[in-house]
Amino acid sequence: MPYEWTTPDGPDGPKAELHLWPYRSLLRRDFVIFISLTAALVLVPLMAVIGSPVLWGILPFILLMLAGIWWGLSRSYKDGEIVEELRLWPDRIELDRHDRKSGHRTWAANPYWVQVKMRQDGPVPNYVTLKGEGREVEIGAFLSEEERAALYDELLGRLARLAATPGEAP
Known part of the structure; x- marks a missing residue:
């Protein structure tokens, strides 16, 4: 999978971090x-x-x-030099996208109000978005259809665990 979940160390750091990148078949x-x-x-x-x-x-x-x-x-x-980083705190969710064409973009919201959506009518099948703070942002559009479906399930699970246990890692 061209993405991985990590659990950073430190009391003030995020409870979970997700790093996404496009798949490279030719090194x-x-x-x-x-x-x-x-x-x-x-x-x-x-x-x-x-x-x-x-x-x-x-x-x-x-x-x-x-x-x-x-x-x-x-x-x-x-x-293909795209990296997306999603960080989860009990009171904040933050998405950073580093892209060669459009530069660095950041989105942040309260995870309690964030909605994870998977649409079939997007630019790609299983188009995954995060909606919060009056804005909807895509995540993992460069992943394959199956990887986006798995990412959607994992995001729903992580956000549910974060809401259920705010003091622990999701």
């Missing part, structure tokens, strides 16, 4: 291996035309293709 190390293997496989057929003018006609397009793959994968990594 940075694998990115270099993929580009290297793609370049090697594409350059193998060029061995037959080494020394002929045909090489200079084909080579720019092959280099352009490799640069396009490199740029596309790099852009995907940069667009």
Whole structure:
């Protein structure tokens, strides 16, 4: 799962913390291996035309293709640099979203009044939102459909335990 619950230490700290991030199927190390293997496989057929003018006609397009793959994968990594942090206190719930495109955004509310909703008519199936303080914010929109459903159940459980036992960790 591309999210994890933690219980921070300290009497004044939050009772629970949730960290969410987009799933990465291609790690940075694998990115270099993929580009290297793609370049090697594409350059193998060029061995037959080494020394002929045909090489200079084909080579720019092959280099352009490799640069396009490199740029596309790099852009995907940069667009996926999203981290959401949800912190729960007995009297406050706080959501921080660190995003490359829109910067840092924060939302806070009293957990007693917060509603966790899962909608099917959102931009993605099982769209999970938190509503409180007159504002509704999304959480985990980059997760898969099943992960958002599991997150919804976990959020409901954590908030219910937080309301039932305000002095203990949810």
